[in-house]
Amino acid sequence: MARANRHHIxxxxxxxxxxxxxxxxxxxxxxxxxxxxxWLFEANKRFGLRVLNYLATSNHIHLLVVDSAPNVIAKCxxxxxxxxxxxxxKRKQRKGAFWEDRYHATAVxxxxxxxxxxxxxxxxxxxxxxxxxxxxxx
Numbered sequence: 001m002a003r004a005n006r007h008h009i010x011x012x013x014x015x016x017x018x019x020x021x022x023x024x025x026x027x028x029x030x031x032x033x034x035x036x037x038x039w040l041f042e043a044n045k046r047f048g049l050r051v052l053n054y055l056a057t058s059n060h061i062h063l064l065v066v067d068s069a070p071n072v073i074a075k076c077x078x079x080x081x082x083x084x085x086x087x088x089x090k091r092k093q094r095k096g097a098f099w100e101d102r103y104h105a106t107a108v109x110x111x112x113x114x115x116x117x118x119x120x121x122x123x124x125x126x127x128x129x130x131x132x133x134x135x136x137x138x
Contacts, residue, residue, distance in 0.1 A: 008070045013052065013110060015117050016063040016073070018081065018103040026088060026098060028058035036061065036084045043076035053121045057128070062121045064108070077103050 020026040027033050033056040040063075043049050050066040067073055085098030108117050125131045 009067055009107070010069075012067045013108040013114055013117075014063075014065055014067060014073065015106045015108050015121075016065060016077070016103050017060060018063075018077070019060040019100040021097040021100045023059050023100070025058040027056055027061075032084075032088060035087055036080065039080040039083045040076075042083075043079045046079070047072050047076050049073065049076040053118050055121050055124055057125070062124065064117055064121060073105070 027036065036056050037054075040049075040051065040054065044051060048068055049072055050068055051063065052066065053062075053064040055062040065073060065076075081099050081103070088098055089095060108114050122134050126134060
């Protein structure tokens with residue numbers, strides 16, 4: 001089946017998820033999640049990605065971003081995902097896929113939907129039973 005086209009809508013908010021290959025826990029250590037976050041900041045610096053919220057779990061990530069120009073999201077995620085995978089594979093002396101297929105992007109309306117999405121990302125680890133409250137994540 002053909003892949004869905006990516007769309008650029010100036011100012012559109014997107015909720016992006018990206019899973020590790022075969023749902024493996026490749027981001028289970030804080031060091032791996034910090035490297036992903038460093039590359040996210042680098043993508044922000046290089047391409048001007050506007051990040052509203054983010055979360056890196058042990059086997060996937062959540063991003064809430066604003067589409068500011070054509071291909072900004074794609075370029076940023078290519079940089080972040082690619083460099084995170086390269087560093088991990090080199091450090092662990094492994095080969096193969098790190099990420100499962102392409103990232104998934106869902107358009108978010110700028111109303112209650114946006115607020116619910118922000119809360120969803122903030123409380124995700126609490127719902128998963130990993131933390132007792134959002135303050136325990138810092």
